[in-house]
Amino acid sequence: MDQEHTALDAVSQRIRPVLATIADGGEKVLGERPTMEHVLLVLFLITGVYMYLGASEFAPAAQRFPQLMAGATVVFSVLLLARNYLTVVGPLAGALLGGYFAYVGGSAFVDTGDGLFYLISGVVLFVVAIVFRERFGAAVESFVAEPVQVMGGDDSQPKQTDEDADTTLEEEPESDADSTEERTADTSESKTDEEAESEDEGSAAMYVYEIDDPRGPIVTGALCTVYMLLTFSIGMLYATPIFVALWTLWVRMDVLKAVAMVVLSFMISQAFYDFVERDVARGWLTGWQPPTPADLLSVSPHTNLFPHAIELLQWGVLLG
Amino acid sequence: MTVESFVGAIEMLLTAETMIWLLAGVIIGIIVGGLPGLGPPLGMAIILPLTLPMEASSAIILLVGVYSGSMYGGSIAAVLINTPGVSSSAATMFDGYPMSKQGRAATALAISATASAIAGLFTITALILFSPGLIQMVLAVGTPERFLVAILGLAMITVVTKGSAAKGLLAGAAGLLVTTVGVAQPISLDRRYAESLYLYDGIDFVAVLIGLFAIAEMMKLAGQKGGIAEGDVEIDKAGIKEGVVTTLKHPVTVFKSANIGLIVGAIPGAGATVSNFVAYTEAVRSSKDPDSFGSGNEVGVIASEASNNGTVAGSLVPAISFGIPGSSSTAVLIGGLLMHGLRPGPSMFDPSGELQLTYTLLLALLVGNVVILIVGLSMVTRLSYLTKIDTNYIIPMVVVLSFLGTYALRGNPIDVLTIIVFGVIGFYMVRYNYSVIAFVLGVVLGDIAEGNLYTAMQLSDGSFMIFVNPFEYGRWLSLVLSILIVLLIFGPYVKQWWERHQSA
Structure with missing residues (x-):
């Protein structure tokens, strides 16, 4: 589905500088060029936080499951967003999570005698994250970044980094109009397409496809x-x-x-x-x-075309 | 009682109405599978809302017909234009397309139809024969175990998906999160966010499936070039007989690939895409002439097509037994079951429950494979028409049917918003290698997991020890399942660490 130059390209030309500025700022924070993947992760993060807080207004019995899932969504989103800083963020997140579990479990234990499981696991996580922070960080990094797979593709292939993808993109000659257009924006979209495609190649365990025209x-x-x-x-x-x-x-x-x-x-x-x-x-x-075709075509005096004349006129103006 | 259910199922199957729906399903499936870019989950997702006015049995039979037919249909585009109609036919391209270029398209398509049908017949028969044992097993599983099986299904995602485990788990958690909106079914407590009345019944998971499979797929298709046959592909009738004979001459490949499909299909998240490649790789490995693969070796097509139809039977096992989808298509099928008031689980195997329907479904698949063979072989010379339909016609029609079908589900405008939101999310999830099947598993398993967790907690007075302490609760299966879950999640890391430790 290839289109020639359209109004969309003109719009993309205009917003390119804005996107570039945002991307530059994002790159400094994330340690990598922002892509739609980051937007997706931020969406998950915001939804998780909102639903975690929102669930606290439910009856106690209805809170546990949504908070558990919202918490997991938030933790994994944060880890993936901070994947370039996991040696630091990993132990920190582990300690925070451990501290939170210990606090919740401890409070429950003091109040009702329940929560021992939370308390113990929280304390263990907190201690491990602090004492073995280097190993903990490396383990979190491996959990987030390294492919773990026993079926499907070939893990021996080195994963293409963002830098590789960028280099490839820059080195490619701009042979025709289409290819120029497809670079629409140093913008994240075309870059990420390249990256995603390169990641997708050679896998049997996932859905593989290419996007020719973003x-x-x-x-x-x-x-x-x-x-x-x-x-x-x-x-x-x-x-x-x-x-x-x-x-x-x-x-x-x-x-x-x-x-x-x-x-x-x-x-x-x-x-x-x-x-x-x-x-x-x-x-x-x-x-x-709006009047249905049956109304419009009806010969009945109650539902014939005439009473809808004004609406029809509005329609005509709208379509015109 | 089991025999009575089986006999009742045969009677139900042999009615004219059932046979018509089955035939319609298979033909729709072949067409949907044959159109490049579409596939079984999409076809089933669009048809799902349209089955609302139908009886449950007819609706389910129509859906399984589409599922089975599209598995075969996917090979049409793979053979004729080197584009898999469905991802589960990707390996068919390797040898099917070279055969087509050698003027043997009819042979390749006939091999595909025959191998698909034989593998389907074999695996469904095996499933029916083993069903008494399966019934005993499913009925013996209690509430805590069903919760753990659901979690096991999610844990398997980390094994079968490529890329980071964190991405798979995030997708699963986000899917589960979707199910927490609206009234909590097991405890009937209000969970409306922002106190919206439109969210009272939660987010309809059929709408989520339509968004993920139909809208996301159409967005993807809109960005792709090609996929449409540029010229006429010559399909010579004479090759049909050759294709059938060739398949029959390779019974070992057919049965081995069908079994691979059956086993891999039963693993949640793996599906036909994986079994397809595993079977193809095995065919290459066990061949005396591995170099001929990729240049038109018939055995490659046999292996690929036998495995993907074998997957259908395999994926039904966890789907019907525990409500755990083995693939995207079975996720939609579960949606169909739930939409028609049928709950996957023990009741589907209870002679006083829905066992008759379960048998009808399996027998329908059996007959469906015969239909695939007949329709597939008789239409071989006309199949190339499917590959000439421009995606510019397909995309708006699929979107329109998705919108109208979704709105028809409950008449709730939130569902329309749902398909767009999840369509966009699904598009980018696939794009950046976040497992959509993990997300779907979460959406499908949410209620099942929470309901069983809640009941298990009631049994144990709120103690999680019910899952790991068989001495107090006498639930050894729970302990085994808990260990399996831990092994699945942490096993690969322990293995990596051990290998590094050994090499150091």
């Missing part, structure tokens, strides 16, 4: 978001053909084929409206339900 996933994601917003405002019945029309515009489909696709999609949404879920015709946020 704009494809971005536009698809954006169009899906537009589809969702339209769904929430005018309902899926009409949002569906609009989404498909936008898609056909993006891929520059032949007019006849595009019309056929739009009609087909409208038929599908109409079938859902008729047989599965009537609510697909209503916008959830607005509560607005």
